[in-house]
Amino acid sequence: MSEPLELAAVQRDDVLLDRLARRDACAADAHVVAALLAGLRADICADEDPPSAEGEGEARRRPVVPSARRRAARPAVAGLVAAAFLLSATGVAAAASRATPGSVLWPVAQVVAPAHVHSVMARERVLRSLAVAKTQAGRGDSVGARASLDDAISRVDEVHDADGRSTLEAKVTALRILLDGPAPAPGSPPAGGPLPSASPVQPSPGGSPEPSASPDPSPAPSPDPTSTPDPSVAPTPGTLSSPAAAPS
Amino acid sequence: MDRTQSEPDLSALAARAAAGDAAAADALLSRVRPLVLRYCRARLGRGGGGSYGTADDVAQEVCLAMLTALPRYRDVGRPFAAFIFGIAAHKVSDAHRSVARDPSLLAEDLPDRPDQAAGPEAAAIATADAQAARALLATLPPQQREVLVLRVAVGFSAEETGSALGMSPGAVRVAQHRALAKLRSHVKLREMSA
Numbered sequence: 001m002s003e004p005l006e007l008a009a010v011q012r013d014d015v016l017l018d019r020l021a022r023r024d025a026c027a028a029d030a031h032v033v034a035a036l037l038a039g040l041r042a043d044i045c046a047d048e049d050p051p052s053a054e055g056e057g058e059a060r061r062r063p064v065v066p067s068a069r070r071r072a073a074r075p076a077v078a079g080l081v082a083a084a085f086l087l088s089a090t091g092v093a094a095a096a097s098r099a100t101p102g103s104v105l106w107p108v109a110q111v112v113a114p115a116h117v118h119s120v121m122a123r124e125r126v127l128r129s130l131a132v133a134k135t136q137a138g139r140g141d142s143v144g145a146r147a148s149l150d151d152a153i154s155r156v157d158e159v160h161d162a163d164g165r166s167t168l169e170a171k172v173t174a175l176r177i178l179l180d181g182p183a184p185a186p187g188s189p190p191a192g193g194p195l196p197s198a199s200p201v202q203p204s205p206g207g208s209p210e211p212s213a214s215p216d217p218s219p220a221p222s223p224d225p226t227s228t229p230d231p232s233v234a235p236t237p238g239t240l241s242s243p244a245a246a247p248s
Numbered sequence: 249m250d251r252t253q254s255e256p257d258l259s260a261l262a263a264r265a266a267a268g269d270a271a272a273a274d275a276l277l278s279r280v281r282p283l284v285l286r287y288c289r290a291r292l293g294r295g296g297g298g299s300y301g302t303a304d305d306v307a308q309e310v311c312l313a314m315l316t317a318l319p320r321y322r323d324v325g326r327p328f329a330a331f332i333f334g335i336a337a338h339k340v341s342d343a344h345r346s347v348a349r350d351p352s353l354l355a356e357d358l359p360d361r362p363d364q365a366a367g368p369e370a371a372a373i374a375t376a377d378a379q380a381a382r383a384l385l386a387t388l389p390p391q392q393r394e395v396l397v398l399r400v401a402v403g404f405s406a407e408e409t410g411s412a413l414g415m416s417p418g419a420v421r422v423a424q425h426r427a428l429a430k431l432r433s434h435v436k437l438r439e440m441s442a
Contacts, residue, residue: 010425014406017396017424021403033431036384037400039377044289044401101270 115160122158126168129155133175142179149175259328266321273318277311283402284310284336290401291340293382294375306343310336329412333398384431392427395420 020037023045099113100120133148152172159165258279264272285307292303313335321331385393391413398409399420406417406424415423 010421013425013428014421017399020400032435036377036381040381041400043375043378044286
């Protein structure tokens with residue numbers, strides 16, 4: 001059954017298949033079989049990389065660990081678009097719409113559920129600004145703390161309810177009261193007792209504060225307003241180690 | 249073709265993706281998907297209406313299965329290409345079975361617009377070579393067929409094909425040579441009988 005192999009013929013076929021895979025037109029002239037296989041390859045790849053003028057070799061020559069610049073460009077976009085195409089018709093799209101930064105589906109979510117991604121990124125930004133504001137307040141930098149708080153306030157509206165907007169609002173309000181408390185804030189009734197008033201703020205939107213909300217606004221128990229900044233509490237929420245919310 | 253698309257690259261990407269590196273998962277998916285798509289198209293061909301809809305759907309399932317399995321993926325020396333094309337081979341087999349089981353799969357929806365694409369005759373002519381090639385490949389033993397599909401359709405080198413199929417590059421070269429020899433003799437017999 002196994003006839004003796006002619007090494008040269010084996011090598012010839014190897015070269016031929018390499019050329020067919022490369023869509024080298026000359027390869028198709030070798031034999032009817034080569035022509036048919038070339039037709040198969042062409043048919044399969046007919047709609048592949050249509051706009052790319054760089055050729056397949058170039059398209060495949062992406063670095064193993066792409067530089068940040070290149071990743072930000074076409075390959076990453078192509079991957080995300082591909083992922084969106086993959087997932088749009090399935091239940092995984094729903095999973096992607098709940099993805100968090102760092103999860104496998106996060107890049108997919110950036111295409112499939114951009115609104116969710118925007119909301120999560122806004123939440124990250126708000127939490128970071130609040131953490132910075134607390135740290136600044138702890139150092140006595142009330143101007144900087146105020147600016148950071150304002151930054152947080154400006155982003156809260158971009159966070160969806162499902163992503164903990166009510167919790168963030170409670171935190172913002174608590175910190176605002178903390179910062180404004182000693183100052184002559186006209187018309188703010190709780191001006192006298194800055195810290196205890198932070199917790200009653202919770203009832204605002206959601207009614208039932210999330211568990212993660214409670215520890216934060218409540219550095220209040222300490223009677224000294226300057227003791228409120230507690231960097232260990234504020235910085236990162238759970239699993240999110242996202243650097244994405246780089247202040248820009 | 250550039251041969252830098254090597255197994256270690258894919259395995260390293262997969263290991264990083266499994267560890268939660270979202271950028272690696274993104275890169276892995278963008279690298280793997282075209283390969284899987286070609287494989288599924290080569291194995292399944294065009295469906296009703298002359299489109300690659302079914303093959304593309306199967307490729308989608310393969311990629312989803314890969315994404316789902318990724319968090320549990322551990323690089324234990326088994327090439328990632330073997331992992332992904334193992335999934336692909338199973339999905340293709342499932343698709344063959346389900347089509348055989350359900351002959352009612354003609355078209356999902358009736359077209360409600362005129363088809364501006366080339367007519368059936370032109371389409372048939374354009375894809376005749378591909379159909380003939382698939383018919384020829386179907387006459388091969390499974391391993392030889394897989395070798396040729398990975399080499400020609402997916403575009404793998406002999407080394408990459410060996411990684412995917414658990415063969416040495418030398419064994420791949422011998423298998424592909426024998427496969428081509430069979431196909432040539434098959435064609436010759438047909439020509440003689442015609």
